[in-house]
Amino acid sequence: ENISENYENIKKVLSQISNFNSTNFFMCNDLKATSLILGIQNASATYPCPMCEVYDLGVSHNPYLVHTQRTISSIGKNATDFKISNSRRSEAKNFFSCVELPLIPGNPDIKISDIIVPPELHIMQGVVKHMYDNMCKEWSGATEWLNLLGLEPQKYHSGTFLGNHCHSMLQNVDKLRRISPLHILKYVAVFDHFSKVVHSTFGMTLREGYEDEINKFTVAFMDLGISVTLKVHMVLAHVSPFCRKFGALGWYSEQATESAHSDFKKNTWEKHNLQRPIGHLDYSQMLLNAVIVHNSTRV
Ligand SMILES: [Zn+2]
Structure with missing residues:
Protein backbone atom coordinates (compact mmCIF):
# COMPACT_ATOMS: atom_id res chain seq x y z
CA GLU A 1 0.00 0.00 0.00
CA ASN A 2 1.07 3.56 -0.48
CA ILE A 3 1.97 4.20 3.16
CA SER A 4 5.12 6.16 3.78
CA GLU A 5 8.00 4.68 5.71
CA ASN A 6 8.36 7.19 8.53
CA TYR A 7 8.91 7.24 12.30
CA GLU A 8 5.23 7.57 13.27
CA ASN A 9 4.06 4.72 11.00
CA ILE A 10 6.83 2.38 12.14
CA LYS A 11 5.98 3.31 15.75
CA LYS A 12 2.37 2.17 15.20
CA VAL A 13 3.53 -1.19 13.87
CA LEU A 14 6.16 -1.90 16.52
CA SER A 15 3.84 -0.84 19.36
CA GLN A 16 1.58 -3.80 18.44
CA ILE A 17 4.29 -6.39 19.17
CA SER A 18 3.40 -7.45 22.71
CA ASN A 19 6.39 -9.68 23.53
CA PHE A 20 9.01 -7.35 22.05
CA ASN A 21 10.48 -6.63 25.47
CA SER A 22 11.11 -10.25 26.42
CA THR A 23 12.58 -11.48 23.16
CA ASN A 24 16.17 -11.56 22.01
CA PHE A 25 16.30 -10.08 18.55
CA PHE A 26 18.39 -8.67 15.75
CA MET A 27 17.05 -5.97 13.46
CA CYS A 28 17.74 -6.78 9.82
CA ASN A 29 16.65 -3.70 7.88
CA ASP A 30 18.04 -1.41 5.25
CA LEU A 31 19.85 1.60 6.72
CA LYS A 32 16.94 3.98 6.10
CA ALA A 33 14.51 1.92 8.19
CA THR A 34 17.18 1.36 10.84
CA SER A 35 17.73 5.11 11.24
CA LEU A 36 13.98 5.71 11.55
CA ILE A 37 13.60 2.98 14.17
CA LEU A 38 16.53 4.31 16.18
CA GLY A 39 15.37 7.93 15.91
CA ILE A 40 18.47 9.27 14.18
CA GLN A 41 18.69 11.31 10.99
CA ASN A 42 19.47 9.73 7.63
CA ALA A 43 22.67 8.93 5.74
CA SER A 44 23.31 12.58 4.84
CA ALA A 45 23.35 13.73 8.49
CA THR A 46 26.49 14.94 10.27
CA TYR A 47 26.41 11.78 12.43
CA PRO A 48 24.79 9.30 10.02
CA CYS A 49 25.90 5.94 11.43
CA PRO A 50 23.31 3.96 13.44
CA MET A 51 26.06 2.16 15.32
CA CYS A 52 28.63 4.83 16.19
CA GLU A 53 29.13 8.58 16.37
CA VAL A 54 31.43 8.84 13.34
CA TYR A 55 31.43 12.44 12.07
CA ASP A 56 34.02 12.63 9.32
CA LEU A 57 32.63 10.55 6.44
CA GLY A 58 33.54 11.91 3.01
CA VAL A 59 36.91 12.42 1.35
CA SER A 60 38.79 13.33 4.51
CA HIS A 61 37.64 10.31 6.54
CA ASN A 62 40.16 8.61 8.79
CA PRO A 63 39.18 4.90 8.99
CA TYR A 64 41.55 4.28 11.89
CA LEU A 65 39.87 6.65 14.37
CA VAL A 66 37.73 4.85 16.95
CA HIS A 67 34.35 6.46 17.58
CA THR A 68 31.95 6.25 20.54
CA GLN A 69 29.49 3.38 20.13
CA ARG A 70 25.81 4.33 20.25
CA THR A 71 23.51 2.69 22.80
CA ILE A 72 19.73 2.85 23.21
CA SER A 73 20.21 5.17 26.18
CA SER A 74 22.73 7.46 24.44
CA ILE A 75 20.33 7.99 21.52
CA GLY A 76 17.41 8.46 23.93
CA LYS A 77 19.30 11.07 25.97
CA ASN A 78 20.49 12.98 22.89
CA ALA A 79 16.99 12.93 21.36
CA THR A 80 15.46 14.16 24.63
CA ASP A 81 18.03 16.99 24.84
CA PHE A 82 17.26 17.85 21.20
CA LYS A 83 13.53 18.10 21.91
CA ILE A 84 14.00 20.11 25.13
CA SER A 85 16.24 22.58 23.29
CA ASN A 86 13.51 23.28 20.73
CA SER A 87 16.19 23.19 18.04
CA ARG A 88 15.44 22.92 14.36
CA ARG A 89 16.20 19.55 12.70
CA SER A 90 19.06 21.25 10.86
CA GLU A 91 20.68 21.80 14.26
CA ALA A 92 20.39 18.15 15.31
CA LYS A 93 24.11 17.79 14.66
CA ASN A 94 24.59 19.32 18.12
CA PHE A 95 22.86 16.20 19.46
CA PHE A 96 24.72 13.60 17.39
CA SER A 97 21.85 13.72 14.84
CA CYS A 98 19.40 12.10 17.29
CA VAL A 99 15.86 13.47 16.87
CA GLU A 100 13.42 10.86 18.22
CA LEU A 101 13.35 8.27 21.00
CA PRO A 102 14.42 4.80 19.80
CA LEU A 103 11.45 2.51 19.04
CA ILE A 104 13.14 -0.63 20.32
CA PRO A 105 12.99 -1.84 23.90
CA GLY A 106 15.66 -3.67 25.86
CA ASN A 107 18.65 -2.98 28.06
CA PRO A 108 19.36 0.75 27.58
CA ASP A 109 23.09 0.13 27.78
CA ILE A 110 23.20 -2.47 25.04
CA LYS A 111 25.30 -1.38 22.09
CA ILE A 112 23.35 -0.75 18.89
CA SER A 113 26.02 -2.79 17.11
CA ASP A 114 24.84 -5.82 19.12
CA ILE A 115 21.25 -5.64 17.83
CA ILE A 116 21.52 -4.07 14.38
CA VAL A 117 22.95 -6.19 11.56
CA PRO A 118 25.05 -4.58 8.80
CA PRO A 119 22.62 -5.02 5.86
CA GLU A 120 24.70 -7.10 3.45
CA LEU A 121 22.58 -6.72 0.30
CA HIS A 122 22.27 -2.92 0.49
CA ILE A 123 25.91 -2.56 1.52
CA MET A 124 27.09 -4.65 -1.43
CA GLN A 125 24.88 -2.75 -3.88
CA GLY A 126 25.89 0.65 -2.48
CA VAL A 127 29.63 -0.04 -2.35
CA VAL A 128 29.78 -1.60 -5.83
CA LYS A 129 27.83 1.30 -7.38
CA HIS A 130 29.90 3.93 -5.58
CA MET A 131 33.18 2.39 -6.78
CA TYR A 132 31.85 1.81 -10.31
CA ASP A 133 30.54 5.40 -10.65
CA ASN A 134 33.87 6.84 -9.53
CA MET A 135 35.74 4.54 -11.93
CA CYS A 136 33.51 5.84 -14.75
CA LYS A 137 34.54 9.41 -13.89
CA GLU A 138 38.18 8.50 -14.45
CA TRP A 139 37.73 6.15 -17.44
CA SER A 140 35.07 6.31 -20.14
CA GLY A 141 35.81 2.69 -21.12
CA ALA A 142 34.44 1.31 -17.83
CA THR A 143 31.14 0.39 -19.49
CA GLU A 144 33.01 -2.22 -21.56
CA TRP A 145 33.37 -4.33 -18.40
CA LEU A 146 29.58 -4.47 -18.04
CA ASN A 147 29.21 -5.30 -21.74
CA LEU A 148 31.57 -8.26 -21.29
CA LEU A 149 29.30 -9.52 -18.47
CA GLY A 150 26.13 -9.13 -20.51
CA LEU A 151 24.90 -6.23 -18.36
CA GLU A 152 23.47 -3.11 -19.98
CA PRO A 153 25.50 -0.07 -18.84
CA GLN A 154 22.80 2.46 -19.84
CA LYS A 155 20.45 0.92 -17.26
CA TYR A 156 22.87 1.84 -14.51
CA HIS A 157 23.45 5.55 -15.04
CA SER A 158 21.26 5.99 -12.00
CA GLY A 159 19.96 3.51 -9.44
CA THR A 160 21.75 0.54 -7.96
CA PHE A 161 22.92 -2.72 -9.52
CA LEU A 162 20.76 -5.76 -8.80
CA GLY A 163 22.28 -8.12 -6.22
CA ASN A 164 22.98 -10.79 -8.87
CA HIS A 165 24.69 -8.26 -11.10
CA CYS A 166 26.92 -7.12 -8.21
CA HIS A 167 27.94 -10.76 -7.66
CA SER A 168 28.65 -11.14 -11.37
CA MET A 169 30.93 -8.07 -11.34
CA LEU A 170 32.74 -9.20 -8.19
CA GLN A 171 33.28 -12.68 -9.61
CA ASN A 172 34.68 -11.26 -12.84
CA VAL A 173 37.26 -8.76 -11.68
CA ASP A 174 39.77 -10.54 -13.96
CA LYS A 175 37.82 -9.35 -16.99
CA LEU A 176 38.15 -5.79 -15.71
CA ARG A 177 41.87 -6.31 -15.15
CA ARG A 178 42.37 -7.44 -18.76
CA ILE A 179 40.90 -4.26 -20.26
CA SER A 180 42.00 -1.69 -17.65
CA PRO A 181 44.41 1.10 -18.50
CA LEU A 182 47.21 1.60 -15.98
CA HIS A 183 45.55 4.42 -14.07
CA ILE A 184 42.51 2.21 -13.36
CA LEU A 185 44.45 -0.66 -11.77
CA LYS A 186 43.72 0.87 -8.35
CA TYR A 187 40.01 0.17 -9.04
CA VAL A 188 40.83 -3.38 -10.12
CA ALA A 189 42.57 -3.83 -6.76
CA VAL A 190 39.67 -2.41 -4.75
CA PHE A 191 37.06 -4.51 -6.58
CA ASP A 192 39.27 -7.55 -6.06
CA HIS A 193 39.57 -6.90 -2.32
CA PHE A 194 35.87 -6.16 -1.96
CA SER A 195 35.08 -9.41 -3.74
CA LYS A 196 37.14 -11.25 -1.11
CA VAL A 197 35.38 -9.38 1.72
CA VAL A 198 31.99 -10.39 0.30
CA HIS A 199 33.13 -13.98 -0.17
CA SER A 200 34.48 -14.28 3.37
CA THR A 201 31.75 -12.47 5.36
CA PHE A 202 28.54 -11.90 3.35
CA GLY A 203 27.56 -15.57 2.87
CA MET A 204 26.56 -18.27 5.36
CA THR A 205 30.14 -19.25 6.22
CA LEU A 206 32.63 -16.96 7.91
CA ARG A 207 35.92 -17.70 6.14
CA GLU A 208 39.29 -17.68 7.80
CA GLY A 209 41.29 -14.52 7.19
CA TYR A 210 38.22 -12.27 6.80
CA GLU A 211 39.67 -9.57 9.06
CA ASP A 212 42.78 -9.45 6.91
CA GLU A 213 40.62 -9.09 3.81
CA ILE A 214 38.75 -6.16 5.36
CA ASN A 215 42.04 -4.51 6.33
CA LYS A 216 43.35 -4.90 2.76
CA PHE A 217 40.11 -3.51 1.35
CA THR A 218 40.42 -0.53 3.71
CA VAL A 219 43.93 0.28 2.44
CA ALA A 220 42.91 -0.17 -1.22
CA PHE A 221 39.76 1.93 -0.83
CA MET A 222 41.51 4.80 0.92
CA ASP A 223 44.11 4.73 -1.87
CA LEU A 224 41.36 5.73 -4.34
CA GLY A 225 40.97 9.11 -2.66
CA ILE A 226 37.19 9.04 -3.15
CA SER A 227 34.57 9.76 -0.52
CA VAL A 228 33.78 7.25 2.22
CA THR A 229 30.01 6.76 2.25
CA LEU A 230 27.99 5.35 5.13
CA LYS A 231 27.85 1.93 3.45
CA VAL A 232 31.62 1.90 2.90
CA HIS A 233 32.06 2.89 6.56
CA MET A 234 29.87 -0.08 7.59
CA VAL A 235 32.37 -2.39 5.86
CA LEU A 236 35.45 -0.64 7.22
CA ALA A 237 34.23 -0.28 10.81
CA HIS A 238 31.36 -2.62 11.63
CA VAL A 239 31.48 -5.85 9.62
CA SER A 240 34.52 -7.31 11.43
CA PRO A 241 33.25 -6.73 15.00
CA PHE A 242 29.79 -8.07 14.11
CA CYS A 243 31.15 -11.22 12.43
CA ARG A 244 33.58 -11.86 15.28
CA LYS A 245 30.64 -11.97 17.71
CA PHE A 246 27.79 -13.39 15.66
CA GLY A 247 29.21 -15.08 12.55
CA ALA A 248 28.68 -14.50 8.83
CA LEU A 249 26.18 -11.85 7.70
CA GLY A 250 24.20 -14.19 5.43
CA TRP A 251 22.31 -15.61 8.44
CA TYR A 252 20.84 -12.20 9.17
CA SER A 253 20.36 -10.93 5.63
CA GLU A 254 17.68 -8.32 5.03
ZN1 LIG B 1 29.74 3.60 12.52
Missing part, protein backbone atom coordinates in the same frame (compact mmCIF):
# COMPACT_ATOMS: atom_id res chain seq x y z
CA GLN A 255 16.92 -10.09 1.72
CA ALA A 256 14.21 -12.12 3.49
CA THR A 257 12.28 -9.00 4.53
CA GLU A 258 12.92 -7.36 1.17
CA SER A 259 11.35 -10.27 -0.71
CA ALA A 260 8.53 -10.61 1.87
CA HIS A 261 6.88 -7.45 0.43
CA SER A 262 6.28 -8.93 -3.01
CA ASP A 263 5.74 -12.46 -1.64
CA PHE A 264 2.86 -11.22 0.56
CA LYS A 265 1.32 -9.10 -2.19
CA LYS A 266 1.56 -11.68 -4.97
CA ASN A 267 1.15 -15.02 -3.17
CA THR A 268 -1.36 -14.10 -0.45
CA TRP A 269 -3.01 -10.69 -0.79
CA GLU A 270 -3.81 -11.11 -4.50
CA LYS A 271 -3.71 -14.89 -5.01
CA HIS A 272 -6.24 -15.67 -2.26
CA ASN A 273 -8.54 -12.93 -3.49
CA LEU A 274 -8.31 -11.08 -0.17
CA GLN A 275 -7.21 -7.74 -1.57
CA ARG A 276 -9.55 -4.79 -0.95
CA PRO A 277 -8.90 -1.10 -1.62
CA ILE A 278 -8.00 1.09 1.38
CA GLY A 279 -11.23 2.52 2.84
CA HIS A 280 -13.30 -0.58 1.92
CA LEU A 281 -15.50 -1.79 4.81
CA ASP A 282 -13.83 -5.22 4.82
CA TYR A 283 -10.28 -3.90 4.44
CA SER A 284 -9.16 -4.46 8.06
CA GLN A 285 -10.68 -7.94 8.36
CA MET A 286 -9.30 -9.05 5.00
CA LEU A 287 -5.85 -7.71 5.84
CA LEU A 288 -5.91 -9.62 9.15
CA ASN A 289 -7.04 -12.77 7.31
CA ALA A 290 -4.25 -12.36 4.78
CA VAL A 291 -1.60 -11.88 7.48
CA ILE A 292 -2.83 -15.04 9.28
CA VAL A 293 -2.79 -17.07 6.04
CA HIS A 294 0.63 -15.72 5.11
CA ASN A 295 2.31 -16.20 8.48
CA SER A 296 0.75 -19.63 9.10
CA THR A 297 2.56 -21.05 6.10
CA ARG A 298 5.87 -19.28 6.63
CA VAL A 299 6.82 -19.71 10.30
